[in-house]
Amino acid sequence: MKVLVVRFSSIGDIVLTTPVVRVLKGQIKAEVHYLTKKSFVPVLEHNPYIDRLWTIEKEIDEITETLKGERFDHVVDLHKNLRTARLKSALQVSSTAFRKHNIEKWLYVNFKVNRMPDVHIVERYLDAVYRLGAKDDGGGLDYFLSPEDTPAMDRLPETHREGYVAFVIGGQHPGKMLPEHKIAEICKGSDRPVMLLGGPEDAAKGERIASEVGRTVFNAAGKFKLNESAALVRDAEVVITHDTGLMHIAAAFQKRIISIWGATVPEFGMYPFRPGAGSVHIEPQGSWDRPYSKLGDNKWYKPNFKGMEKIDVAEVLRALNQPPVQKAP
Numbered sequence: 001m002k003v004l005v006v007r008f009s010s011i012g013d014i015v016l017t018t019p020v021v022r023v024l025k026g027q028i029k030a031e032v033h034y035l036t037k038k039s040f041v042p043v044l045e046h047n048p049y050i051d052r053l054w055t056i057e058k059e060i061d062e063i064t065e066t067l068k069g070e071r072f073d074h075v076v077d078l079h080k081n082l083r084t085a086r087l088k089s090a091l092q093v094s095s096t097a098f099r100k101h102n103i104e105k106w107l108y109v110n111f112k113v114n115r116m117p118d119v120h121i122v123e124r125y126l127d128a129v130y131r132l133g134a135k136d137d138g139g140g141l142d143y144f145l146s147p148e149d150t151p152a153m154d155r156l157p158e159t160h161r162e163g164y165v166a167f168v169i170g171g172q173h174p175g176k177m178l179p180e181h182k183i184a185e186i187c188k189g190s191d192r193p194v195m196l197l198g199g200p201e202d203a204a205k206g207e208r209i210a211s212e213v214g215r216t217v218f219n220a221a222g223k224f225k226l227n228e229s230a231a232l233v234r235d236a237e238v239v240i241t242h243d244t245g246l247m248h249i250a251a252a253f254q255k256r257i258i259s260i261w262g263a264t265v266p267e268f269g270m271y272p273f274r275p276g277a278g279s280v281h282i283e284p285q286g287s288w289d290r291p292y293s294k295l296g297d298n299k300w301y302k303p304n305f306k307g308m309e310k311i312d313v314a315e316v317l318r319a320l321n322q323p324p325v326q327k328a329p
Helices: 011-015 018-028 038-044 064-068 082-091 102-111 121-127 180-189 200-213 226-234 245-252 313-320
Strands: 002-006 031-037 052-056 074-077 094-097 165-168 194-197 217-219 238-242 257-260 280-282
Touching (some): 002 082, 038 052, 074 082, 194 200, 238 313, 257 313
Parallel strands (some): 031 052, 165 194, 238 257
16 A cells, blocks of 8 residues: 655654554555655654655645656545645545544633543544554654764763753744743753753854853754754753654653643643653643643733743752653563
8 A cells, every 4th residue: 555644844743643654654564655844854854664755845736746646545644734635636545634623722722621632643643544454553753863963972062971951942932932031940950961952043042041050051052953953852861841843852762851831731632742751741830721822822812921930940840850760670
């Protein structure tokens, strides 16, 4: 069977689809093709369960005619929007998709009525391939790197070469990010060196935090490519992170994760999937009116959102500085 899996964006959402391609390849021996945006190729380029990776810059018309020639047997739609509807109509093959639960999310955001099923989005993705004969294999997420993705040791300060805490300071939307002073407080209270991770847009913020805290903090935000940052997450002792792409990459490496939540909530079903032992969620204290938005962009819902100010630094530090969880012999 020749199957096309479709997910255009973003980093975390694509990582969350990796169990689907694994079970398609491993359980039904499918020839697995994957369609995504070109900017997200690094997330999947080393995945051994994908036979061919297809990309678009923006519009589905860029590749529709080419994909018609591939004669797929089935499309697994893990994005489910107007573009994928047009693609499926053009390919004229059988398809399955997942349930987005947009009505339930709307009720939760606008009326604080939680009708969300207690099901992770990965399990909803896997439901889309059940009728093909593939099912949950009990594994977690996948993220594959090449040896070249590991940054050379001399790119790290000596203070961080024997172990560190990775702190992902960025986020796609403002309602998902801690204020700088909270990040600095957590870094000051850490019993280990801290490495700040994020994109170029987080570099200046990282510099301000590192300058305030001192040499125990290394600002790596904006200094490393995505897969280099993923390697730094892989090698961290523990990962503190907002609800963002590197959180899901950390889960793929089964790291102990301290995930921090603001405008969004874990009940949306996109919390770390099967992470390392001892992982915890930290949420604002006393914020009875969360979630404020579906994606974390609070502009349309609560311009004065201050939920991240209610994150208890002491709670984060208790989770961070506890002894490592011992694995069973």
